[in-house]
Amino acid sequence: MTLSDEGRELSEQLHSLLHDVDSSLEDDLEGILTWVNPNEPGSNHQMRPPSLRVKSAIKSLLNGVVTSESFIDLLGKYMIFQTRKHFFLNYQSLLYFKDVQKLERYYEFPTRYVNIFSSEEWCDEMSGLRNYLIRQNSGLKNNIQLRLEQLVHEDDFDMACKIYEWLCQAEGRLLPEILVDVLLSKVKLFASKNMNSAWTQRFTIMEAYNLFVTNYWSVFCRMLQCMEDDHEITNEIYRCFEEEFIRIRTSQVFDIFVTGFPTTKPTLLELRSVLKTSVKYTELITEFLYQFESKMLNPSITTAEILLSYVRAIKSILIVDVSFRYFQLLTNFVRPYLMERHDTVATFLYAMLGLDASDLSSKNSTSTHMSIASQLSAELRGSHQPISSSTAERGNLPHGKHALSMNPYEPAYQQIIDYYLHWNPEPADSIQANNDQALISKELFDIIVELFDSKDVIVREFLGLFTRKLLGLRGYKLESNWVQSLKVVKKKLDFKTYSSAQEFSNINNIDVMLRDVKHSEELCSLMHEKLGLSDRIIPKFVSYLFWNAHSDFSALPKDHPLPKELEADINNYKKAYTNVKKGRKLRLHPEQSIVELQLRLADGRDLNYEVTLDEALVLSYLSSNGDGTVEEIVKQTNLDISQVEKSLKFWVKSSILRYSTETSRYSVEERQNVDVKHAVERQSSSEIVNATDSVDLQQQQFIDSMQKVLPFIKGMLTNLGSLKADKIHSFLKMAVPKEIGYSATPSQLQLYLNALVEESKLVKTPNGAFRLAK
Amino acid sequence: MQLEFKKVYPVFSWSWDIPGDDDADREIGDEDLCGICRVSYNGTCPGCKYPGDNCPLVIGECNHNFHVHCIQQWLATPTAKGLCPMCRQQFSLKRGVAINEGQVEKLANLLLQPRPAALAADDQDMMMDQEFAVR
Numbered sequence: 017m018t019l020s021d022e023g024r025e026l027s028e029q030l031h032s033l034l035h036d037v038d039s040s041l042e043d044d045l046e047g048i049l050t051w052v053n054p055n056e057p058g059s060n061h062q063m064r065p066p067s068l069r070v071k072s073a074i075k076s077l078l079n080g081v082v083t084s085e086s087f088i089d090l091l092g093k094y095m096i097f098q099t100r101k102h103f104f105l106n107y108q109s110l111l112y113f114k115d116v117q118k119l120e121r122y123y124e125f126p127t128r129y130v131n132i133f134s135s136e137e138w139c140d141e142m143s144g145l146r147n148y149l150i151r152q153n154s155g156l157k158n159n160i161q162l163r164l165e166q167l168v169h170e171d172d173f174d175m176a177c178k179i180y181e182w183l184c185q186a187e188g189r190l191l192p193e194i195l196v197d198v199l200l201s202k203v204k205l206f207a208s209k210n211m212n213s214a215w216t217q218r219f220t221i222m223e224a225y226n227l228f229v230t231n232y233w234s235v236f237c238r239m240l241q242c243m244e245d246d247h248e249i250t251n252e253i254y255r256c257f258e259e260e261f262i263r264i265r266t267s268q269v270f271d272i273f274v275t276g277f278p279t280t281k282p283t284l285l286e287l288r289s290v291l292k293t294s295v296k297y298t299e300l301i302t303e304f305l306y307q308f309e310s311k312m313l314n315p316s317i318t319t320a321e322i323l324l325s326y327v328r329a330i331k332s333i334l335i336v337d338v339s340f341r342y343f344q345l346l347t348n349f350v351r352p353y354l355m356e357r358h359d360t361v362a363t364f365l366y367a368m369l370g371l372d373a374s375d376l377s378s379k380n381s382t383s384t385h386m387s388i389a390s391q392l393s394a395e396l397r398g399s400h401q402p403i404s405s406s407t408a409e410r411g412n413l414p415h416g417k418h419a420l421s422m423n424p425y426e427p428a429y430q431q432i433i434d435y436y437l438h439w440n441p442e443p444a445d446s447i448q449a450n451n452d453q454a455l456i457s458k459e460l461f462d463i464i465v466e467l468f469d470s471k472d473v474i475v476r477e478f479l480g481l482f483t484r485k486l487l488g489l490r491g492y493k494l495e496s497n498w499v500q501s502l503k504v505v506k507k508k509l510d511f512k513t514y515s516s517a518q519e520f521s522n523i524n525n526i527d528v529m530l531r532d533v534k535h536s537e538e539l540c541s542l543m544h545e546k547l548g549l550s551d552r553i554i555p556k557f558v559s560y561l562f563w564n565a566h567s568d569f570s571a572l573p574k575d576h577p578l579p580k581e582l583e584a585d586i587n588n589y590k591k592a593y594t595n596v597k598k599g600r601k602l603r604l605h606p607e608q609s610i611v612e613l614q615l616r617l618a619d620g621r622d623l624n625y626e627v628t629l630d631e632a633l634v635l636s637y638l639s640s641n642g643d644g645t646v647e648e649i650v651k652q653t654n655l656d657i658s659q660v661e662k663s664l665k666f667w668v669k670s671s672i673l674r675y676s677t678e679t680s681r682y683s684v685e686e687r688q689n690v691d692v693k694h695a696v697e698r699q700s701s702s703e704i705v706n707a708t709d710s711v712d713l714q715q716q717q718f719i720d721s722m723q724k725v726l727p728f729i730k731g732m733l734t735n736l737g738s739l740k741a742d743k744i745h746s747f748l749k750m751a752v753p754k755e756i757g758y759s760a761t762p763s764q765l766q767l768y769l770n771a772l773v774e775e776s777k778l779v780k781t782p783n784g785a786f787r788l789a790k
Numbered sequence: 791m792q793l794e795f796k797k798v799y800p801v802f803s804w805s806w807d808i809p810g811d812d813d814a815d816r817e818i819g820d821e822d823l824c825g826i827c828r829v830s831y832n833g834t835c836p837g838c839k840y841p842g843d844n845c846p847l848v849i850g851e852c853n854h855n856f857h858v859h860c861i862q863q864w865l866a867t868p869t870a871k872g873l874c875p876m877c878r879q880q881f882s883l884k885r886g887v888a889i890n891e892g893q894v895e896k897l898a899n900l901l902l903q904p905r906p907a908a909l910a911a912d913d914q915d916m917m918m919d920q921e922f923a924v925r
Contacts, residue, residue: 599889
C-alpha cells in the first residue's frame with residue numbers, strides 16, 4: 017500500500033463515519049482535512065488562523081455534532097499520518113536548527129485549533145520525529161552542535177539552552193559530552209581572550225578562571241544539571257585553563273622569551289609554575305627553536321641582534337626551566353650559526369663587559385646598531401653574578417620527604433633499613449629541586465661563554481680590544497667600566513684554570529701592559545716635573561713583545577724624519593729615557609701614536625684634528641714642501657706606501673689636501689672650494705673608492721691568510737688521504753699556530769677549497785671530500 | 791698652511807741597547823734570544839712576569855748575552871765553574887756598557903766563589919764527557 021492510498025483510505029473512513037451521522041457535514045470535513053494537511057501547502061492553513069468557515073466546521077464537527085471517539089481517533093491518525101508523510105518526504109532537506117523549528121511550528125499550528133491531542137501525545141510524536149531526524153540527518157546534527165557552540169561563544173545562553181534541550185529531547189537523554197565539548201571550546205576562547213596579551217600579570221590563569229566561573233558557571237551548571245560547588249568539575253576546568261595557558265604561551269614563545277622580555281617575567285614565572293612534564297618543556301623549547309630560527313638566524317639580522325635575542329632567551333629559559341636542562345639545547349642550536357660570524361666575539365665582549373658604544377670601533381655602526389648594542393650590554397650587566405632569582409625559591413625548599421625522620425614507635429634499625437635500602441629512584445622531573453644547589457653558582461657569563469669554542473677565543477679578542485684601548489688612551493687612566501671589565505675577565509678567565517701555557521701568557525700580557533702604562537705615567541711625571549721636558553708630549557713606553565696582539569709592532573724599525581720642533585722634543589724624551597733606564601733605547605711607532613693638530617689655512621680656517629702621527633707626518637711634509645707625489649712622500653717620510661695612501665685619502669676627504677689628476681700630485685687646499693657640487697662629487701667618489709678598496713683589501717687579506725694555511729691543508733691531505741671540509745676546518749683550528757692565525761669560517765673554507773679544486777691543486781671526490789691532485 | 795702639534799701621545803717601544811748590535815735591518819721576531827732560556831732578550835726569563843727592570847739583561851765579556859736571572863742560576867750550579875755556557879770562556883760582565891751597570895754587584899759574588907783547582911781546558915771537557923758517559 018502506498019502512502020497516498022493509506023491517506024485516501026483514512027479520509028474515506030472519516031467520510032463514511034460522518035456520513036452515518038450527518039451527511040451534510042461532509043464538505044466541512046473535507047475543508048478541515050485540507051486545512052490541517054501539511055502536504056497541501058497551497059490550500060492548507062499556511063500558518064494563518066482558520067477562516068470562518070473552517071472555524072465553524074471545526075466547532076460543529078468536534079464540539080457539537082460528532083462526539084464519537086472513533087471519529088476523533090481517526091482524525092488524529094489522519095493528522096499524524098499526514099504530518100509523518102510530510103516529515104519523511106522533507107526531513108533530508110533540513111539543514112539548520114531554524115528549519116527544524118519552522119517545521120515543528122508548521123506541524124503544531126493546526127493542533128492549536130483542532131485540539132484533539134493531549135500534550136503528551138503530541139510531544140511523543142514530535143520526539144519520535146526528532147529522534148529519527150537526529151539519527152538520520154547527520155549534517156543537521158553537526159550544524160546544530162556548531163550552532164550551539166556558536167551561541168555559547170556569543171554568550172547567547174537562552175537560545176543555547178533551547179537548542180540543548182531540543183537535542184536532549186531528540187536523543188532522549190542528557191548530552192554531557194556535547195556540553196563538555198562546548199564548555200571546553202568556550203574555555204579556549206575565553207582563555208585566549210583573557211590571556212593572549214596579559215604578559216605582565218602574574219596570576220593570569222587564576223584570574224581568567226575566576227572570571228569564567230563568575231560569568232558562566234551557573235549557566236553551565238544548569239545545563240549540566242550539576243551542583244555549582246562540584247569541585248571535581250571546576251578543578252578540571254581549572255586544569256583546562258592551565259593547558260590553554262601553556263598552549264597559548266607556547267605559540268607566543270618567541271615574543272615572551274625575546275621580544276617582550278623582561279616585561280614578560282611575570283608570565284614566565286607563571287609558565288614555570290604550570291609546566292610540569294618534560295613533554296611540555298620539550299614542546300615549548302622546540303617551538304622556540306623553530307621560531308628563533310625563522311626570525312633570527314638569517315643573514316639580514318645583525319650579530320648584536322642575534323646575541324641580544326640569544327641572551328634574552330637564555331634568561332627566559334632559565335626562569336622557566338628550573339632544571340637547567342634546556343638552555344643547552346639553545347646554545348647548541350645557535351652556536352654553529354654565530355660561529356660563522358666574525359664579529360660575534362667582539363660584539364659579545366663589548367656587551368658583556370659593559371663597554372660604551374663609543375668604544376665600538378666598527379665604522380659602519382648606525383644608531384640602531386648602537387641601541388641594540390646598548391640593550392645587549394644592559395641585558396648582560398651583572399651577568400657575572402650568580403643566577404639566584406630563578407632558583408632561590410626552590411633552593412630553599414626543605415627536602416622533607418627525603419629526610420630521615422625517626423618514628424619512636426618503630427625500631428630504629430628497621431627505620432634505617434627502610435630508609436636506605438628501600439630506595440626508589442625519583443621521577444626525572446623532581447630531580448631539579450636537588451640539582452639547584454649545585455647549579456645556583458652557575459652564572460650567565462659561563463653559560464654564554466660556552467657558546468664559543470674555547471675561552472681562548474674570548475681572551476684573544478679581549479686582548480685585541482684591550483691593546484687598542486690602551487694604545488689609544490689619551491692619558492694613563494682607564495675608564496671605570498674597563499677596569500671593571502678587566503676584573504671580570506681576570507676572575508672569569510682565571511689562568512689558574514688553564515692548562516695551556518699559551519693561554520696563561522695571554523692573561524699575563526694584560527698585566528704587563530697595565531704595568532707599562534703605570535710606569536709610563538710615573539716616567540712621564542718625572543720627565544715633566546724633574547727634567548722639565550715639554551708637557552705637550554704624553555708618552556707611553558711599551559714592552560712591545562707583550563703588546564703584540566695585533567702584530568702592530570712587528571714592522572721593520574725605521575727612522576721617520578719628524579718636523580723639527582717635534583723631533584727635538586721626541587729626541588729629548590728618548591735621551592731622558594735612556595738616562596733613567598740604563599741600557600735601554602726607544603723606538604717611536606707613528607702608526608700607534610696620536611697627535612692633536614691645529615691647522616691654520618690661508619682662507620682663515622682654523623681646524624683641529626686628532627690623527628695618528630703618520631697621518632700628521634704626511635700632512636706636515638706637504639705643508640712644508642707645497643706638494644708631492646705618493647712616491648716622494650713615501651721616500652721622504654719613510655712610511656709604508658699603504659700608510660701614506662691611507663693618510664692622503666683621509667686628508668683629501670677632509671678637504672685639507674687636493675689631488676691633481678694631471679700631475680698626480682697632492683697639495684694643500686689652502687682655500688676651500690666653493691663649488692659644493694664638486695666637493696660632494698669628490699667625497700662620494702672617494703667613498704666609493706674607499707668602499708671598493710676595503711672590499712678588495714678584505715678579499716686580499718683573506719686570500720693571504722689562507723695562503724699561509726695552505727701548507728697545513730696539504731700536509732693533512734698527504735697524511736690522511738681525503739677529508740671533508742668540516743673535518744679540515746676543525747683540524748686547522750687545532751693545528752694552525754696562533755702566529756699564522758686561522759680565522760676562516762667553515763663556509764669560507766669550503767669556498768677556498770673549491771677555488772683550489774678549480775686551480776687543480778685539489779680534487780673533489782664524489783662524496784664531497786677533498787684530496788690532493790696527483 | 792700652519793701646522794701645530796698641540797698635544798702628542800707618542801707610543802715608544804723599548805728594547806735593550808746592545809752595543810754593536812744594530813737592529814736597523816732586522817725584523818722583530820728574528821731577534822736574539824737568551825742563550826739559556828731561549829726567550830728574546832726583551833722578554834723575560836721563565837721565572838719572571840715583567841720584563842725590563844725586573845728581569846734585566848747582562849752582556850758578557852765574551853759578547854754573549856743572558857737574562858741576569860738565567861746566568862745567575864747557571865753560575866750557581868757546580869758544573870758551571872764560572873764559565874759562559876755558550877763559549878766556555880771565563881764569564882765576566884763587559885765593562886763600560888750601560889746595560890751592565892747595576893748588575894755587576896749582583897754577579898760579583900757568584901763570580902768570586904771559590905772554584906775547583908784550575909784544570910786544563912781539555913781535561914775539564916774530558917771530565918764533562920765522562921760525566922755524560924757515566925749517566
